[in-house]
Amino acid sequence: MKHHIYWWNLENLFDVANSPSRPAWLQKELKKELKGWTTPVLNRKIEQLASVIRQLNGGKGPDVFGVCEVENEVVLKKLTDALAPLGRNYVLRHHDAKDQRGIDVAFFYDGDRYEDDGRLFSLEIMKRTYTRDLVQINLRTKPGGHDLVLIGNHWPSRIDGQYESEPYRIMVAETMSYWIERILEIKGKDASIVVMGDFNDEPHNRSLENYANSTRSRTQVLNARSVPYLYNLMWPLYDQGVGTFFGSVPMLLDQFMVSRGIISASPKTPFRVESVEIVNLPGMTVGDYNKPVRHSRPSQGKEYNPDGFSDHLPIHLVLEEK
Numbered sequence: 007m008k009h010h011i012y013w014w015n016l017e018n019l020f021d022v023a024n025s026p027s028r029p030a031w032l033q034k035e036l037k038k039e040l041k042g043w044t045t046p047v048l049n050r051k052i053e054q055l056a057s058v059i060r061q062l063n064g065g066k067g068p069d070v071f072g073v074c075e076v077e078n079e080v081v082l083k084k085l086t087d088a089l090a091p092l093g094r095n096y097v098l099r100h101h102d103a104k105d106q107r108g109i110d111v112a113f114f115y116d117g118d119r120y121e122d123d124g125r126l127f128s129l130e131i132m133k134r135t136y137t138r139d140l141v142q143i144n145l146r147t148k149p150g151g152h153d154l155v156l157i158g159n160h161w162p163s164r165i166d167g168q169y170e171s172e173p174y175r176i177m178v179a180e181t182m183s184y185w186i187e188r189i190l191e192i193k194g195k196d197a198s199i200v201v202m203g204d205f206n207d208e209p210h211n212r213s214l215e216n217y218a219n220s221t222r223s224r225t226q227v228l229n230a231r232s233v234p235y236l237y238n239l240m241w242p243l244y245d246q247g248v249g250t251f252f253g254s255v256p257m258l259l260d261q262f263m264v265s266r267g268i269i270s271a272s273p274k275t276p277f278r279v280e281s282v283e284i285v286n287l288p289g290m291t292v293g294d295y296n297k298p299v300r301h302s303r304p305s306q307g308k309e310y311n312p313d314g315f316s317d318h319l320p321i322h323l324v325l326e327e328k
Contacts, residue, residue, distance in 0.1 A: 009325040010063040013072040013202040017316035020077045027078045042304030050312050056088035067092035070115040072202050074160035099143050101128040111141040111158040120145040152276040159203025179217035186234045199265035209244050236263035239282045250319045252297040262323045277325045285320040
């Protein structure tokens with residue numbers, strides 16, 4: 007059985023002004039930023055995102071979908087409602103975080119193919135202000151009955167400068183590595199873990215290599231005794247010079263990493279990696295560097311494009327269940 011897992015930074019999927027789901031402090035925080043963000047604008051954004059998601063997995067839609075930059079479960083439900091033509095039984099898993107802009111990490115998955123254990127683990131890391139959450143869900147496959155741990159990430163932005171903001175990402179990376187240690191202690195050293203997210207760093211950056219213990223070496227992951235190394239599946243794509251985000255050049259900020267249990271050849275481990283790709287459907291990018299066609303917001307003036315999607319491209323991981 008194949009499992010099609012996707013991740014996408016949806017670029018500021020906000021609810022509308024005065025939404026009862028938005029706390030008063032966030033109303034004030036977003037007042038200027040969301041000027042002109044009306045129900046028709048939100049509906050257009052939803053439809054643009056849904057038009058891509060409905061094409062994924064050969065038109066069957068995702069089995070599991072991790073997202074970030076969603077404000078609340080209300081807008082996430084609007085998005086999954088727009089996926090109704092797929093005929094999927096999507097289950098939402100969302101946690102309201104304390105991020106200053108109210109943007110969260112969330113998942114939805116096909117309830118006919120998986121069940122979760124009823125728990126959602128989240129961690130807000132504090133340094134002056136809260137970072138966005140790490141969010142973990144534990145799935146069990148149907149009918150295989152194998153456990154799969156998913157951890158969604160949205161690490162602190164580079165908006166204040168790569169090196170000025172790097173300590174925040176390092177802090178989150180080190181915390182995530184410790185978190186994975188605890189998972190392996192509880193579930194065993196061969197637990198199947200998929201880490202995904204917008205890390206706001208690339209595979210070679212210090213936060214990932216030195217603190218999240220992410221590596222391109224399968225041997226290092228398989229032979230590790232005390233360090234919970236993660237195998238970064240994005241290195242072959244990084245070597246090709248492609249990206250999921252465009253700064254002055256393409257940047258591979260969105261990544262999948264997996265635990266030893268997924269790349270082990272042991273008969274005890276139920277999954278193997280079949281493929282990883284960046285999703286770039288017709289109309290999603292422009293130019294020689296495949297710059298994502300972003301949607302933006304009316305308050306951004308000429309940057310607002312109702313025919314756009316997001317400033318990031320989705321990524322796609324296929325796991326085969328043995």
